[in-house]
Amino acid sequence: MSHPWWRRAALTCAALVLGVGLAACGESPQGENTDPDQVDSVEVPELGACRVLAPDDVAQPSNATKAVDCSERHTAQTYAVGELPDTFDEAGYDDEELGAFAYETCSTKFEKFLGADESLVMRTIVSWAWFRPSEKAWEDGARWYRCDVVGGGEQTEEFVQLPESAEGLLLGRPSDRWMVCVSGPSVTDSLKISCSEPHDWRAVTTIKVGEPEEPYPGDRVVEVTTRDYCSDSVGAWLNYPVDYDFGYTWFHEAEWEAGNRRSVCWAKTAD
Template structure:
């Protein structure tokens, strides 16, 4: 065999090896890409500027915005959901349990308020799941956000966390308008959150809560300035999850 033939033969072999090495990046037209459990997921630490309608939806896909500017949401956690937990359709009890476990610490750390203080602040929590197209791409995540109420819309969040650092100031504290919409106490309001009282265990009952609050809320309000009071009951779903705290509001400032 001539040296030319030898070189040609090795050239063919080298070309074949190169094609084999690059083959994994060349898929047949009908081949599907590998599932991505984080398909379409937001990044932790991103800020968003979505509306109350988005807040109440199962999915949210607005663009990230500068956290130094106005924003109504902060992404505090993104967690991959086990395959045994259903992600499509109405949220199952299993998914809700997973969200509680996956998001609670991140929510609490960002807001900076303990469980009892959490009833007295304007900040709230939300979570989202992938869209149908993201699920089709293999998405298996839940996203945990923090937000703030401001009457019939979401309010802008502080630029840094934790939002509550020690005592609750007027911008953090939860107040109510005359129509009982939640606002920060720096806005016009008629009721201010003063404290909480804890219901005893038992069956869920609106009447029981009302009777208990009438007896106990006077000990939580500021009697020198509050001439009247009202209370915020525990919802039935929160009662089932173990919540027993009723929030008491006074009208003194």
């Protein structure tokens, strides 16, 4: 079962990491309403910039969409930028190690930016996407990364508008507007939506199924460990009713190799 939200780490045309793959090989479009000065820029992007991005935009390795004032409508905000480590100086544009670096860097900074822990960010409808230079800029020596928080996830048809700044969005008790739920008979085959909308399932807890240095234990171990934990965890979250339904979202080896170690537990509830 793939991750229900975008955590963009796919790097080659053949790779499918965290459920997101790149478009066709070669130079990819860099979004609509592009800024010519950004298209092949070798300079590190502007931190804090806001943009109107769509799901198709974050499916590309690079992006040059024009920035807008953050007081205007926007669906993305750049929360982390920087130079790639020196180890990537001679790396190819599609070097698979870039995915692991992006996952570790962007996911860690994502938690800090939103004011949440790893469990909470896996239960929010907002997610992150990362971008690198264009292929031409890469050939010219550009080695930067850009992490954007975006108002949606893998199944989102249209991103939602973000607040003027998404910093601290999940501090305290987050609004249902930003938490993820499901409307449908099951967690696996239904659309993920905001919990402020009518729903049948809510993501309520997560389970850590391994440590960073551990090898992948196999699909069966991850699934059974997740199922058993979620059965108890959801029961406790619902205050131990006599009967209740629960679901779980677990992950495969590709996600494990990219850095993910958590599964998500779902409670059947309209609240």
